[in-house]
Amino acid sequence: MPVARTRSGLPTGTVTFLFTDIEDSTGLLRELGDGYLPLIADHRRLVRMAAEGAGGHEVDARGDEFFLAFANAEDAVRAAVEIQRYHAEHEWPSREPVRVRIAIHTGQPTMEEDDYVGIDVHYVARLCSAGHGGQVLLSESTTDVLQQVPVKSLGEHELRGLEGTDRIFQLVHPDADDDFPPLRLEGTAADPQAEPAGGRTQKSARRLRVVIADDAVLLREGMARLLGEAGFDIVGQSGNADDLLLKVRSYAPDVAVVDIRMPPTQTDEGLRAAREIRATHPEVGVLVLSQHVEPEYATELLADNAEGVGYLLKDRVSDLEEFAAAVRRVGEGGSALDPALVTQLVGRRRKRSPLDDLTPRELEVLELMAEGRSNQAIGERLFITPRAVEKHTTSIFRKLGLAPDLADHRRVLAVLAFLQS
Numbered sequence: 041m042p043v044a045r046t047r048s049g050l051p052t053g054t055v056t057f058l059f060t061d062i063e064d065s066t067g068l069l070r071e072l073g074d075g076y077l078p079l080i081a082d083h084r085r086l087v088r089m090a091a092e093g094a095g096g097h098e099v100d101a102r103g104d105e106f107f108l109a110f111a112n113a114e115d116a117v118r119a120a121v122e123i124q125r126y127h128a129e130h131e132w133p134s135r136e137p138v139r140v141r142i143a144i145h146t147g148q149p150t151m152e153e154d155d156y157v158g159i160d161v162h163y164v165a166r167l168c169s170a171g172h173g174g175q176v177l178l179s180e181s182t183t184d185v186l187q188q189v190p191v192k193s194l195g196e197h198e199l200r201g202l203e204g205t206d207r208i209f210q211l212v213h214p215d216a217d218d219d220f221p222p223l224r225l226e227g228t229a230a231d232p233q234a235e236p237a238g239g240r241t242q243k244s245a246r247r248l249r250v251v252i253a254d255d256a257v258l259l260r261e262g263m264a265r266l267l268g269e270a271g272f273d274i275v276g277q278s279g280n281a282d283d284l285l286l287k288v289r290s291y292a293p294d295v296a297v298v299d300i301r302m303p304p305t306q307t308d309e310g311l312r313a314a315r316e317i318r319a320t321h322p323e324v325g326v327l328v329l330s331q332h333v334e335p336e337y338a339t340e341l342l343a344d345n346a347e348g349v350g351y352l353l354k355d356r357v358s359d360l361e362e363f364a365a366a367v368r369r370v371g372e373g374g375s376a377l378d379p380a381l382v383t384q385l386v387g388r389r390r391k392r393s394p395l396d397d398l399t400p401r402e403l404e405v406l407e408l409m410a411e412g413r414s415n416q417a418i419g420e421r422l423f424i425t426p427r428a429v430e431k432h433t434t435s436i437f438r439k440l441g442l443a444p445d446l447a448d449h450r451r452v453l454a455v456l457a458f459l460q461s
């Protein structure tokens with residue numbers, strides 16, 4: 041029976057997705073600098089060559105990630121094997137070879153504007169993030185339709201952000217590595233039938249250096265403990281703004297977590313210290329904490345630039361995963377705005393602004409951009425593909441008059457337009 045296809049040529053009905061990304065791509069970028077772009081060009085060429093040879097369709101490609109679709113699972117597995125082989129045989133400029141992690145999942149996704157939408161898209165992306173370089177992971181729905189393809193069970197697991205557990209499998213190939221660390225997962229369910237996944241040491245991401253400033257000792261110590269357990273290095277704690285500025289000068293942290301109201305007046309000392317850090321130490325991200333939503337303070341902090349800035353309510357600290365993600369986004373140059381603040385800013389919009397030209401979906405995307413969400417995170421929240429998110433952001437930039445030659449700054453300027461509307 042022929043596979044149905046959309047006008048864009050993408051298969052419909054039962055489709056097998058293949059998702060890839062490079063392990064430790066940030067480390068490669070730091071090592072190679074300008075030499076990273078040729079490396080990515082070679083990586084893309086090899087993935088596309090393997091996909092084309094196996095009859096795959098490129099749905100999306102962002103940075104080092106690829107999202108491919110296949111009419112059947114066997115072709116997807118064939119492409120995965122070739123991708124790994126091409127990368128293993130290629131001579132790379134980096135100290136270590138480029139290692140690609142791959143996930144394969146079979147489902148029946150829906151289409152929106154010639155693009156895939158639904159939980160299957162997010163499942164394969166989450167499955168890929170659980171793997172390691174050189175590893176090919178398969179969902180149970182894929183192994184159910186495969187014939188004579190050797191796999192081994194890695195047990196029942198819960199993928200982050202998805203409900204329930206699923207059995208995850210690893211592709212076994214005689215010419216490929218078969219010894220990997222445990223899956224990168226939270227909430228793993230034990231399965232006595234699972235085979236051991238190997239015992240090599242997992243390469244961890246760089247630990248961000250954090251300074252915490254809050255005059256409430258218990259809260260300050262609590263945040264330090266939570267962030268320490270989440271993989272951050274706490275290099276300093278302060279109870280007032282002057283000591284905070286001293287520790288920032290002395291310890292050069294990646295991010296400062298600052299209470300807006302600090303001694304002696306308990307008004308805006310923390311905010312003023314945060315603005316001074318941004319002015320004198322632009323390489324340091326600043327995440328301010330507030331007991332209540334204060335839009336004026338937020339817009340003042342974000343007046344010139346939204347890079348490396350965050351504003352969260354203190355209630356968010358109790359959600360460790362969300363809090364740690366916000367600290368990491370800010371420390372890596374992104375932004376993180378509390379959803380409650382974003383909601384208030386939407387309600388305060390003037391009767392007429394450039395945002396009125398945005399569609400409801402585009403406004404949803406822009407609101408999530410203002411919270412500091414990446415394109416992938418926005419897609420997961422709205423259940424659309426990264427490609428669809430990219431289409432919406434391009435349309436947002438065009439409607440807000442943000443020219444392409446502004447490059448990555450368009451995202452920041454769009455957020456500022458949103459805040460100032």
